[in-house]
Amino acid sequence: MKPVNDGGTPGEAGAASRAASRRPLIAGNWKMNAGGQDACPLSAAVAKATRELTRAEVVVAPPFTAIAAVAHELAEAKSEVGIAAQNMSAEVSGAFTGEISSGMLKDAGATWVILGHSERRQLFAETDESVARKVASAMAAELRPIVCVGETLEQREAGDTLAVVERQVRAVLDELAKQPGFGVIAYEPVWAIGTGKVARAEDAQEVHAFIRGLLAKASEDLAGVTRILYGGSVKADNAEALLAQDDIDGALVGGASLDAAGFAKIVEAAHRLAERAEQG
Numbered sequence: 001m002k003p004v005n006d007g008g009t010p011g012e013a014g015a016a017s018r019a020a021s022r023r024p025l026i027a028g029n030w031k032m033n034a035g036g037q038d039a040c041p042l043s044a045a046v047a048k049a050t051r052e053l054t055r056a057e058v059v060v061a062p063p064f065t066a067i068a069a070v071a072h073e074l075a076e077a078k079s080e081v082g083i084a085a086q087n088m089s090a091e092v093s094g095a096f097t098g099e100i101s102s103g104m105l106k107d108a109g110a111t112w113v114i115l116g117h118s119e120r121r122q123l124f125a126e127t128d129e130s131v132a133r134k135v136a137s138a139m140a141a142e143l144r145p146i147v148c149v150g151e152t153l154e155q156r157e158a159g160d161t162l163a164v165v166e167r168q169v170r171a172v173l174d175e176l177a178k179q180p181g182f183g184v185i186a187y188e189p190v191w192a193i194g195t196g197k198v199a200r201a202e203d204a205q206e207v208h209a210f211i212r213g214l215l216a217k218a219s220e221d222l223a224g225v226t227r228i229l230y231g232g233s234v235k236a237d238n239a240e241a242l243l244a245q246d247d248i249d250g251a252l253v254g255g256a257s258l259d260a261a262g263f264a265k266i267v268e269a270a271h272r273l274a275e276r277a278e279q280g
């Protein structure tokens, strides 16, 4: 299948080709917040605050119940902001009470889906295998997966970061390789999520470069076009240092995505860096 990433032509992995081949992506994970009357004003405020920041792609991930309303709001505003779901079933339909399928998400207006978030892995027993099935199902339905990987504090302290990340990435590699650039990986060290403890930019870069190396083993093309986001306590004041790293192609933002102005500052940092990279 054709490589896709909305950002240009596929190139070699690494910094030189980044501006040409990987448009920065900033995705806001609202988690179990803003699912009711707050969803439309929040999405409208994000659309307004990021409208001119076109060098970055922006996605919001509201709870399931708000996806259709947010899609309507963004369409009315003629906004380019995309919509992600926060999870989905690997099944297409049937007797799965309480589950939501890829088709339902697309009908509601989502074009992306976050899969394998650490909260789903830790609190809802998702495994590499179940995440891989969901990724396959999303890709088959042309719903773009944002696949989350990352180590716990215990794993980091035991020196297992790269082994854990390798196992999680390898589980989805074949699927992602079927359509290079269609899916996105988010490296989210679990100890940095919702804790205010952000990874040092150079530590995050090391893991991102490692992930890109794993992708390159499948194909250089896959490594060149796949966006690898960082997630874990990203805020307006730390975004630029992270986004400036060669292999960090955007951010998955939790808490800070609930404030449109703060979220827009993160988008602005990505936009500014991309603009600078274009100018050489």
Ligand code: PEP
Residues within 6 Å of the ligand: 029, 031, 188, 192, 193, 194, 195, 196, 231, 232, 233, 234, 252, 253, 254, 255, 256
């Ligand atoms: C997340 O939920 O994916 C996340 C990164 O959260 P936070 O930004 O709040 O750490």
